[in-house]
Amino acid sequence: MVSSYLSLLETGKRPVLHKHIKAYERALGVKGLADDMDRRSLLVALAATATGEPLARLLDGLVAPAESGQVGRIEVEAVREAARHHSAMDLQYGGKVAAGVAGESLRWAVSLLDRPMTSETRKALSSAVASLSDRVAWSFHDSGLKYQTRRLSELAIRTSSEGNDPTLTAHVRLNVAAFMETMPRDAAAMLTGIPQESGVHPLERANVAAGRALHLGNAGEIREAKNLLGMAEDLIGKDHPEGLPTWAGFLSEPHLCAILGDSYKAIGEYEKAASCCQQALRGFGPERGRGRVTVMVRLGLVRLAQGRVADAREQAEAARRAMTTVNSVRGKENLDKLTRRLDVLT
Numbered sequence: 216m217v218s219s220y221l222s223l224l225e226t227g228k229r230p231v232l233h234k235h236i237k238a239y240e241r242a243l244g245v246k247g248l249a250d251d252m253d254r255r256s257l258l259v260a261l262a263a264t265a266t267g268e269p270l271a272r273l274l275d276g277l278v279a280p281a282e283s284g285q286v287g288r289i290e291v292e293a294v295r296e297a298a299r300h301h302s303a304m305d306l307q308y309g310g311k312v313a314a315g316v317a318g319e320s321l322r323w324a325v326s327l328l329d330r331p332m333t334s335e336t337r338k339a340l341s342s343a344v345a346s347l348s349d350r351v352a353w354s355f356h357d358s359g360l361k362y363q364t365r366r367l368s369e370l371a372i373r374t375s376s377e378g379n380d381p382t383l384t385a386h387v388r389l390n391v392a393a394f395m396e397t398m399p400r401d402a403a404a405m406l407t408g409i410p411q412e413s414g415v416h417p418l419e420r421a422n423v424a425a426g427r428a429l430h431l432g433n434a435g436e437i438r439e440a441k442n443l444l445g446m447a448e449d450l451i452g453k454d455h456p457e458g459l460p461t462w463a464g465f466l467s468e469p470h471l472c473a474i475l476g477d478s479y480k481a482i483g484e485y486e487k488a489a490s491c492c493q494q495a496l497r498g499f500g501p502e503r504g505r506g507r508v509t510v511m512v513r514l515g516l517v518r519l520a521q522g523r524v525a526d527a528r529e530q531a532e533a534a535r536r537a538m539t540t541v542n543s544v545r546g547k548e549n550l551d552k553l554t555r556r557l558d559v560l561t
Contacts, residue, residue: 286332286340294324294343298462302350306465307504309543310357317351324348325370335379342378345371346462349387356394357505359544364394381414382460389419389426396433403430410446416459418466421450425474432481440482447475469498473510480517488517508537508546515553524560531557 216238223229297320305313324344332340352367368391375384388409392402409415410424428443451471459466476491492514499507515530534550 282326282330284330286327286330286336288336290327291336291339291343294327294340294347295461297321297324298343298347298350299464301347301354302462302465303502305350305354305357306506307502307541309505309541309546310354311542311544314351314354314358314360314363317347317354321347321351321367328374338377338379341374342380342383345375345378345380345387346383348374349383349390350462352394353390356390357543357545359548368394380460381412382416382419383462385409385412385415385419385423386463389423392426392430396430399430399433403427403434403436406430410443416457416463416466417450417453417455418459418471419463421447421471422466422474424450425471425478429474429478429481432478437482440478444475444478444482447471447478465503467498469495469503470506472498473506473513476510476517477513480513480520485517485521489514489521492517504537504541505543505546508534508541508543508550511537512546512549512553516556519553519556524557527553528557 216235220229224231224235301313301317301320304316324347327340328337328344348367349371352364352371355363355367368387371387372391375387378384388405392405395402395405406423406427410420410427412420415423424443424447428440428447431437431440431443451468472491473495476488476495479485479488479491492510495510496507496514499510511530511534515527515534518524518527518530531550531553534546534553538547538550
């Protein structure tokens with residue numbers, strides 16, 4: 216059949232007869248089309264497949280089922296699960312991968328806040344939305360997209376303040392401070408007092424103490440940074456029987472060592488920085504692909520500062536190999552920075 220005649224069949228301008236169906240079956244190597252209730256729609260889909268039409272066209276006109284009624288525990292847990300899922304994707308594959316699939320989940324989660332619910336559910340949902348928006352903000356930050364990062368940070372701060380998880384609120388502020396890295400004094404000021412807050416989980420307090428030390432070190436406040444690093448290490452070294460919130464599963468000892476390594480580098484204690492980076496790399500598995508790249512580059516910069524150029528080159532090569540499975544704009548920028556500094560020494 217000529218293409219113009221097929222077009223008439225598929226647009227409904229000619230009746231679809233049994234012989235046409237059998238012809239499609241022969242050409243496409245399928246059976247049973249003649250039994251389909253909506254043969255014309257299926258013929259259009261099959262023809263599109265045969266001609267290479269983009270798969271996204273299959274979603275034309277597709278809408279999510281309308282939702283109404285009171286929000287409850289099911290929806291809150293679904294948002295929490297979305298946050299865990301996107302966090303895991305970001306940590307393993309990098310921000311560009313996670314950011315690319317997060318939009319619809321976040322839009323749905325925020326829309327739930329307009330529906331009726333109990334006050335306790337609203338607090339739990341606000342924290343769940345804050346956790347998701349915080350993770351997505353970090354993915355956009357890792358993708359080098361500043362405007363989106365700022366807007367999502369505002370969402371994370373607003374919803375976390377309306378929630379019921381002080382540990383999450385502390386973590387959101389820590390990440391927002393990290394996005395202000397070019398203004399280290401302002402970033403440090405945002406975290407004032409949090410390491411001493413008893414309502415925040417001790418490991419998050421250690422995380423914030425190390426993060427604030429990083430900003431103070433970059434601002435030249437070395438003594439205060441050292442005090443905070445001592446506090447962070449004390450908190451990490453203690454047993455904490457109370458469990459971490461489910462969203463904070465990444466707050467492992469290797470993760471905290473990676474933060475400490477960056478902070479010790481900022482105050483010029485390169486041997487300690489190198490030791491923390493090496494400890495983090497020993498603990499990071501394939502599920503922390505982005506973290507491995509980040510720490511490899513950081514260790515390379517530390518070795519370069521120590522004058523150990525060969526070791527710095529080794530770390531740069533290791534990071535370049537690791538980048539083949541990670542899509543991180545910031546990771547690539549930092550690796551390029553290390554590579555340029557090494558090239559000057561060639």
